[in-house]
Amino acid sequence: MIKVGIVGGTGYTGVELLRLLAQHPEAQVEVITSRSEEGVAVADMYPNLRGHYDLCFSVPDVAQLAACDVVFFATPHGVAHSLAGEILENGGRVIDLSADFRIRDPELWAQWYGQDHGAPDLLNEAVYGLPEVNRETIRSTRLLAVPGCYPTAVQLAAIPLLEAGLIRPEGIIADCKSGVSGAGRGAKVGSLLCETSESMMAYSVAGHRHLPEICQGLSDAAGQAVDLTFVPHLTPMIRGIHATVYSELKSQDAGDLQALFEQRYANEPFVDVMPAGSHPATRSVRGVNMCRLSVHRPGNGNRVVVLSVIDNLVKGASGQAIQNMNLMFDLEETTGLNQVGLMP
Numbered sequence: 001m002i003k004v005g006i007v008g009g010t011g012y013t014g015v016e017l018l019r020l021l022a023q024h025p026e027a028q029v030e031v032i033t034s035r036s037e038e039g040v041a042v043a044d045m046y047p048n049l050r051g052h053y054d055l056c057f058s059v060p061d062v063a064q065l066a067a068c069d070v071v072f073f074a075t076p077h078g079v080a081h082s083l084a085g086e087i088l089e090n091g092g093r094v095i096d097l098s099a100d101f102r103i104r105d106p107e108l109w110a111q112w113y114g115q116d117h118g119a120p121d122l123l124n125e126a127v128y129g130l131p132e133v134n135r136e137t138i139r140s141t142r143l144l145a146v147p148g149c150y151p152t153a154v155q156l157a158a159i160p161l162l163e164a165g166l167i168r169p170e171g172i173i174a175d176c177k178s179g180v181s182g183a184g185r186g187a188k189v190g191s192l193l194c195e196t197s198e199s200m201m202a203y204s205v206a207g208h209r210h211l212p213e214i215c216q217g218l219s220d221a222a223g224q225a226v227d228l229t230f231v232p233h234l235t236p237m238i239r240g241i242h243a244t245v246y247s248e249l250k251s252q253d254a255g256d257l258q259a260l261f262e263q264r265y266a267n268e269p270f271v272d273v274m275p276a277g278s279h280p281a282t283r284s285v286r287g288v289n290m291c292r293l294s295v296h297r298p299g300n301g302n303r304v305v306v307l308s309v310i311d312n313l314v315k316g317a318s319g320q321a322i323q324n325m326n327l328m329f330d331l332e333e334t335t336g337l338n339q340v341g342l343m344p
């Protein structure tokens, strides 16, 4: 059994880790932290976990965490910077759901996150955990950065086209919608029912912190700098990301894009390329570690439109984190992640 510690167990990604790990046959949660809920039983706070956990929240203690085989950080940015080093020094492995180790350039990170990078010396060994791109390096790392939710949906949509060199690297547009759980569990006026229901709004159009992360991944796939316009929207749903990614073909002679996507993801257990003409719905991925995609070539055929849906808390966070854990511990990649989506 893999002994698991979770820092930040009361947030939405933390409780999603608990839900998924409750049915993982090779992992056992030993430590779960919260500073504000110290001593409270996990199952009292989250009744969906009754009968699955006999654990209480405790304040983060490095010695306790370092005794685990792997520690997940489901915390705001900056927390893993301060604790990951000590856990690694004590022989543990770290899977960080925050953005602390996603961006390779510490100065770029500081520019977008408004604070100095707290652990630049660890960046060399951090691996970006998008298994569809980095599977082999993920297997051997001890410090894993789980991609962000928007970055997962957008990169999986655009990477096949960029790798094949079929689209222009400039002028790519990612028009994205997120459910409100993406904003976390902390109380904020903008997350209130009266603010979010029966309404939809764009935000951070001038620049969202996921922009440099997405550009880093897309530029790697293209082998050259990519220019992206990324516009996120808040939508009246709880879970889900819907990304519509527009790009321009270099030539009308682009071949069969449906076949390109099907071949690129043929061996990927968590990417489902839907039949030509499909429109994937966020509902179809609720609660599951899956990205559903469809590729379209509307109008005069110069433009490609890729639709991509994920559950922000699963393939966009905790499910992808467990997928990475499976790879890091030489388990079957799909272990504990075979849930079927909810309908309706």
Ligand SMILES: NC(=O)C1=CN([C@@H]2O[C@H](COP(=O)(O)OP(=O)(O)OC[C@H]3O[C@@H](n4cnc5c(N)ncnc54)[C@H](OP(=O)(O)O)[C@@H]3O)[C@@H](O)[C@H]2O)C=CC1
Pocket: 007, 008, 009, 010, 011, 012, 013, 014, 033, 034, 035, 036, 037, 060, 073, 074, 075, 076, 077, 079, 097, 098, 099, 147, 148, 149, 181, 182, 183, 184, 185, 186, 312, 313, 316, 317
């Ligand atoms: N929500 C989403 O859809 C996604 C979120 N993420 C990322 O995952 C991380 C967690 O997100 P989410 O679950 O939404 O966040 P929440 O705000 O819902 O939860 C944050 C958790 O971190 C703990 N925490 C806060 N500050 C500290 C600290 N200084 N030291 C230790 N623990 C702390 C909190 O507990 P306490 O204060 O009691 O200790 C709480 O359990 C974030 O970095 C987020 O960006 C990534 C992808 C998707």
Ligand SMILES: CC(=O)N[C@@H](CCC(=O)OP(=O)(O)O)C(=O)O
Pocket: 097, 098, 099, 147, 148, 149, 150, 178, 179, 180, 181, 182, 183, 184, 210, 232, 234
């Ligand atoms: C709806 C909403 O507020 N979404 C968050 C993104 C989700 C998140 O927490 O970001 P990471 O994936 O980087 O961890 C935002 O726009 O900041």
